[in-house]
Amino acid sequence: MKSFTRRATPLWLFLSFLVCFGCAQKSTPRAKSSSGVVAFQVRSRPVLEGAITEYFRYAGRLRSAELLVVQPEVPGRIKRLLREVGDRVREGDLLLELESTTIEAQRNQAKALMEIGKAAWEDSEKNWKRSEALYRSQGVSETEREKTSLQRESSLRQYEQSQAAFRAAEYALSQTKVRAPFAGKITLKSCEEGEYFLPGAKPEGVYTLERDDRIFVDVDVPSTDSPLIEKGASVEVESSSGWLAGKVISKGERADPLSSSFPVRAVVDNPKGWLKPGSVAGMKVHYRGREKTLVVPLSALSEGDTLFVKEGNTVHERKVTVGLRNPEWVEILKGLKVGERAVVEGNFGLYEGALVEEIQ
Structure with missing residues (x-):
């Protein structure tokens, strides 16, 4: 047993040495500089003059700016359905057609009756004018005059009724072809060709058409944030291909009794369809900002509002006065100049006058 212990001891010492050596190598932030002196490896960025805004981040619910249930306003059998789910349509594109023979x-019958009514009214108008002339010359009696006047009024009413019937028939015929009232995307198809459609029988209609080139973004804002958000405030919504700009278009005045949050709605242009209605997306609501001010990445700032400025191969600790900040940038009101280089990476453990080397 003793001989086993003596043989194992060097092995354990060797393994312990490897572990300690590996940890020491991993935690050190230093490397030899070109002169052979050990230096901190850092990354620095120039101090810039630019704009900065403070913003809140939320998860916004996306919905189409316009949604329409497409259906004909007259009953009939569906002759043709020209679109499928997922199709994009332009304003005025034909979507469906009903059988129109009946x-x-x-x-045609209404048109014929209207023409008959027109002829009857024109005849009664002529008779009335003749009767009026004869009455003035005492050629007809008062009774005959009233009779022709009543016939004229009756034929006029019948003609007007036939005109209304013809217009209704014309409108019904126009409804056998249904076109897209705006450009968008077909998201639901609820009928098939040959099916008899009765308006009101199907709440979902024939198609659902959504306009997705503009998107509403709805979010519930905590009561602590609500006073800082105003109508017209700029927003950014995250998509798979980048951030899209928009603005707040409405803010509720009453809080939800359960969550104490306020409903806020923004609108975002979505010309390439990057945002998908019905999904959730990250959202920034900007509430305060400043133009033409000094900004540095937030990672440059250390505790006590200090940072390190790189000058050549050394760094100097600098006390600064900060203003606005967000998760990415911080405004520097005092203590830095444009063009100076602030250390933004590798600043942990730095000290005044430390030797540094820029990470390539």
Whole structure:
């Protein structure tokens, strides 16, 4: 047993040495400089003059700016359905067509009755004018005059009724072809060709058309944030291909009784369809900002509002006065100049006058 212990001891010492050596190598932030002196490895960025805003971050619910249930306003059998789910349409594109034979016959009949009514009214108008002339010359009696006047009024009413019937038939015929009222995307198809459609029988209509080139973004804002958010405030919404700009268009005045949050809605242009209605996206709501001010990455700032300025191969600790800040940038009101280089990476453990080397 003793001989086993003596043989194992060097092995354990060797393994312990490897572990300690590996940890020491991993934690050191230093490397030899070109002169052979050990230096801190850092990354620095120039102090810039630019704009900065403070913002809140939320998860926004996306919905189409406009959604329409597409359906004809007259009953009929569906002759053709020209679009499928996922199709994009332009304003005025034909979406569906109903069988129109019966409606065309009704329209032709209404037109014929209107023409008959027009002829009857024109005849009664002539008779009335003749009767009026004869009455003035005492050629007809008062009774005959009133009779022709009543006939004229009756034929006029019948003609007007036939005109209304013809217009209704024309409108019904126009409804057998339904076109897209705006450009968008077909997101639901609820009927098939050959099916008889009765308006009101299907709440989902024939198609659902959504306009997705503009997106509403709804978010519930905590009561602590609400006073800082105003209508017209700029927003950014995150998509798979970048951030899209928009603005707040409404803010509720009453808080939800359960969550104490206020509803806020923004609108964002979505010309390339990057944002998908029905999904959730990250959202920034900007509430305060400043133009033309000194800014540095927030990672440059250390505790006590200090940072390190790189001058050549050394760094100097600098006390600064900060202003606005967000998760990425911080405004420097005092203590830095444009063009100076602030250390933004590798600043942990630095000290005044430390030797540094820029990370390439």
